[in-house]
Amino acid sequence: MSDDTVIGEHSYIGSNCSITRTRIGRYVSIANNVSIGQGEHDLSRASTSSLFYDSPYETLTAGECVIESDVWIAVDSIIRRGVTIGTGAVVGANSFVNKDVPPFAIVGGSPARILGYRLDEEKRAALLASRWWELGLEEARQTLSRLEASWATEA
Numbered sequence: 001m002s003d004d005t006v007i008g009e010h011s012y013i014g015s016n017c018s019i020t021r022t023r024i025g026r027y028v029s030i031a032n033n034v035s036i037g038q039g040e041h042d043l044s045r046a047s048t049s050s051l052f053y054d055s056p057y058e059t060l061t062a063g064e065c066v067i068e069s070d071v072w073i074a075v076d077s078i079i080r081r082g083v084t085i086g087t088g089a090v091v092g093a094n095s096f097v098n099k100d101v102p103p104f105a106i107v108g109g110s111p112a113r114i115l116g117y118r119l120d121e122e123k124r125a126a127l128l129a130s131r132w133w134e135l136g137l138e139e140a141r142q143t144l145s146r147l148e149a150s151w152a153t154e155a
Contacts, residue, residue, distance in 0.1 A: 042059060
């Protein structure tokens with residue numbers, strides 16, 4: 001993991017992950033063998049070798065990756081440079097994500113595409129409004145329990 005990567009509280013990263021210049025939110029789950037924000041060579045230059053760049057690291061890692069809160073990235077996924085994964089989203093195993101993912105979307109494939117959403121629009125809005133991921137673990141647990149209890153009474 002690069003020194004310019006920031007990881008939020010209560011998040012975990014599995015084994016054999018490579019993460020470069022990325023901002024990771026809170027309560028994020030990253031499985032094994034995930035690559036996020038790896039360097040990309042400038043294909044418009046005469047040579048693809050970074051030896052000819054004035055600032056190789058800055059050139060290769062242009063565009064910060066953002067993994068918002070409560071995201072689950074499954075095993076063997078690749079998130080391309082500059083991509084944002086929205087709050088509550090899920091990236092399926094073996095996916096190649098090359099564009100932004102909206103909150104609560106479930107994406108999969110190569111390239112990844114939206115397969116659906118975790119919850120209906122009303123529940124997604126309630127979760128986003130609660131901003132529960134900004135809370136400590138116990139308060140977040142209580143907030144989520146209250147939300148889920150209210151959904152049970154609606155059914």
